[in-house]
């Protein structure tokens with residue numbers, strides 16, 4: 029895997045001149061093929077960071093390099109999936125995906141674009157619904173069309189902003205499974221915002237925990253040590269699941285506020301810690317020695 033396929037250095041964003049930055053000193057790397065989830069309280073700047081990565085918004089400071097090129101504006105190299113699926117209502121499922129495919133490869137004949145689109149529609153479990161219009165689809169189906177469309181342009185990086193936030197729990201589970209399958213098949217690099225800690229543990233290789241804004245930053249990078257073969261049904265049986273889950277919840281309930289209070293009292297922004305809470309203490313120390321850097325015990 030390429031180290032730091034995406035590299036973010038010293039990112040900050042200030043909306044109001046003279047006001048405090050929403051976030052500052054945000055630095056991280058994402059490897060090619062890695063799935064990263066971001067969790068943090070409302071208003072810490074998750075969507076703003078995603079928009080900067082997408083090139084839809086300019087940062088106030090810092091730099092984003094993807095695949096050795098600076099991100100300066102939107103590009104079909106990055107696919108975006110929002111909570112509201114934003115499908116074109118006059119097009120069928122197939123038409124919506126083909127439209128994206130043809131904007132990526134305008135030189136392709138229609139038949140080739142359709143064949144390509146159908147492959148991704150099938151991957152998200154919508155075979156048979158190709159000719160339905162968005163108004164004939166459930167929320168979960170619409171979101172799957174959005175995912176098929178984003179994957180179909182084979183972006184170098186997929187950015188997802190709470191893509192399942194509007195779905196009921198059952199549908200959400202089904203679409204998460206589809207996403208896991210399609211990521212395993214395509215080795216897609218993903219940066220996804222979620223408020224759901226279980227979803228993050230199921231999907232992510234790494235979970236970024238953001239401290240509260242203003243002056244937010246990435247306080248912790250939590251490495252998901254659970255086996256890649258985890259499934260929604262089986263992961264609850266692994267003791268690592270509870271260690272990781274408790275660690276995430278504890279951050280949201282306690283540590284994020286403690287960091288905020290320390291900063292309000294004049295302290296500096298926290299230095300990003302890398303933690304492996306799924307491992308027991310002995311395994312954590314061995315892992316820290318292996319990786320060559322020391323890590324705080326979770």
Ligand SMILES: Nc1ncnc2c1ncn2[C@@H]1O[C@H](COP(=O)(O)OP(=O)(O)OP(=O)(O)O)[C@@H](O)[C@H]1O
Nearest residue numbers: 043044050068069070071072073074075076077241
């Ligand atoms: N266009 C804008 N103009 C001014 N302020 C903005 C703008 N967009 C976002 N903000 C402010 O920046 C802060 C971060 O917003 P952002 O949407 O990035 O947070 P978030 O972590 O994604 O929140 P949520 O979890 O509620 O979606 C908020 O205080 C928000 O009010």
